[in-house]
Amino acid sequence: MEEAEAEALRARLEFGRALGEARENGVLQDRVAKDLDTNRELLRRIQRRCEATLK
Numbered sequence: 001m002e003e004a005e006a007e008a009l010r011a012r013l014e015f016g017r018a019l020g021e022a023r024e025n026g027v028l029q030d031r032v033a034k035d036l037d038t039n040r041e042l043l044r045r046i047q048r049r050c051e052a053t054l055k
Contacts, residue, residue, distance in 0.1 A: 016050020019043055
C-alpha cells in the first residue's frame with residue numbers, strides 16, 4: 001500500500017511539473033483544461049501543491 005501511495009505522489013508531482021512547464025511555454029490554462037476535460041481551478045490547485053512540495 002505504501003508503495004502505491006508513493007507512486008501516486010510521484011505521478012501527481014510529475015503532472016504538476018508538466019503543468020508548470022506548459023504554462024512557462026505559453027500554453028493557456030484554458031487550453032489544458034479543455035484538453036483534459038477539467039477546470040482551471042483544479043489545475044491551479046495541482047500546480048500549487050506541486051510547487052509547495054518541491055520547495
